[in-house]
Amino acid sequence: MGAHDGYVGLAVSNVFFMCSTITIPVLMNYVRCKWILAMGAACFGIYFLSFQLLDRYLYFCACAVLGMAFSAFNVAFSGYLTEFSTRQTLDRNQTLSWAFTCCSVMGAGAVNMAITWSTLKQGTESKYRTYSDEEIRLLFGAFALLSFIGMIMFMLLPNRDVENSIASSSVKSSNIGEQLISMLTTLIDTRVLILVPYYLYMVSIITMQLCKRVANFSLKPLMIINAVIHLMIYALVVSVIPEWSTVRPNDEPSLLIQPSIFLILIIAFLCGLAEVANSTTRTVISSLLIPERSHKVFGASRFYHALAASALFFLSPSIPIYTYAAVLTLFL
Numbered sequence: 001m002g003a004h005d006g007y008v009g010l011a012v013s014n015v016f017f018m019c020s021t022i023t024i025p026v027l028m029n030y031v032r033c034k035w036i037l038a039m040g041a042a043c044f045g046i047y048f049l050s051f052q053l054l055d056r057y058l059y060f061c062a063c064a065v066l067g068m069a070f071s072a073f074n075v076a077f078s079g080y081l082t083e084f085s086t087r088q089t090l091d092r093n094q095t096l097s098w099a100f101t102c103c104s105v106m107g108a109g110a111v112n113m114a115i116t117w118s119t120l121k122q123g124t125e126s127k128y129r130t131y132s133d134e135e136i137r138l139l140f141g142a143f144a145l146l147s148f149i150g151m152i153m154f155m156l157l158p159n160r161d162v163e164n165s166i167a168s169s170s171v172k173s174s175n176i177g178e179q180l181i182s183m184l185t186t187l188i189d190t191r192v193l194i195l196v197p198y199y200l201y202m203v204s205i206i207t208m209q210l211c212k213r214v215a216n217f218s219l220k221p222l223m224i225i226n227a228v229i230h231l232m233i234y235a236l237v238v239s240v241i242p243e244w245s246t247v248r249p250n251d252e253p254s255l256l257i258q259p260s261i262f263l264i265l266i267i268a269f270l271c272g273l274a275e276v277a278n279s280t281t282r283t284v285i286s287s288l289l290i291p292e293r294s295h296k297v298f299g300a301s302r303f304y305h306a307l308a309a310s311a312l313f314f315l316s317p318s319i320p321i322y323t324y325a326a327v328l329t330l331f332l
Contacts, residue, residue, distance in 0.1 A: 049140070
């Protein structure tokens with residue numbers, strides 16, 4: 001594996017993510033969202049299982065599968081949400097469902113922590129933590145198991161439709177060609193293009209409560225909060241993280257504040273807040289922008305997001321963290 005193959009793999013993943021966001025909304029006209037979610041979970045499992053055979057080119061192929069998994073999950077998750085949500089309940093349901101979804105991230109973190117601690121050699125001190133091949137196989141094997149459990153859970157989801165749901169207003173067609181044309185048209189729809197800077201850029205309980213008390217809280221108010229949180233993240237990252245830490249391990253001094261575990265946890269916490277705000281606003285806006293083509297708008301939002309991410313990851317081996325912050329702030 002090359003020193004920067006992780007970045008290249010993420011770039012490949014986002015390219016396939018971008019391409020599959022065109023086809024997933026079309027597939028949703030013929031297959032219920034829960035089955036696409038199950039398919040996405042299976043793809044996640046395949047990606048994690050690929051680490052049992054550590055090979056550079058297999059890794060890149062697995063990253064392509066990972067991109068399709070992310071596309072299937074993100075677009076179908078939003079689509080499934082609209083099947084039992086109305087315009088009045090969408091923001092609340094989105095926040096609540098995303099909170100439960102994040103429990104899987106907590107589970108993965110717990111697995112990572114348990115395996116890391118259990119395999120850590122006593123009496124060794126190092127600034128950097130490296131993982132052996134066996135540790136990698138064990139870690140990703142556990143993640144694969146969680147993915148297949150998730151696949152079963154998705155398959156058991158109820159087929160629930162409510163009256164006046166957002167999904168009920170979606171126009172469906174049995175002609176695949178018409179669906180593809182409709183999807184491509186959505187990508188260049190003026191209403192979607194207006195939101196491209198937001199899509200390119202890329203709490204729960206608090207958000208749910210505010211959604212009840214503030215009209216349209218998940219639209220402009222939450223978008224502004226999202227921008228403020230991200231500015232805080234960038235300010236902390238630039239102040240705390242040494243300039244070339246995105247390219248190589250180093251002991252260079254930071255710009256203003258020396259890094260510490262506490263500050264890293266603060267940044268991670270803010271990233272979690274930003275993710276909740278960003279995901280909630282993205283889903284609500286995409287659902288209401290063109291209701292009759294909501295699935296395709298979900299796909300379009302992820303298309304532009306993946307386009308920007310893939311470009312950034314391809315450039316990552318040669319750009320410092322200050323450039324990262326500048327580029328992301330530009331699209332904020």
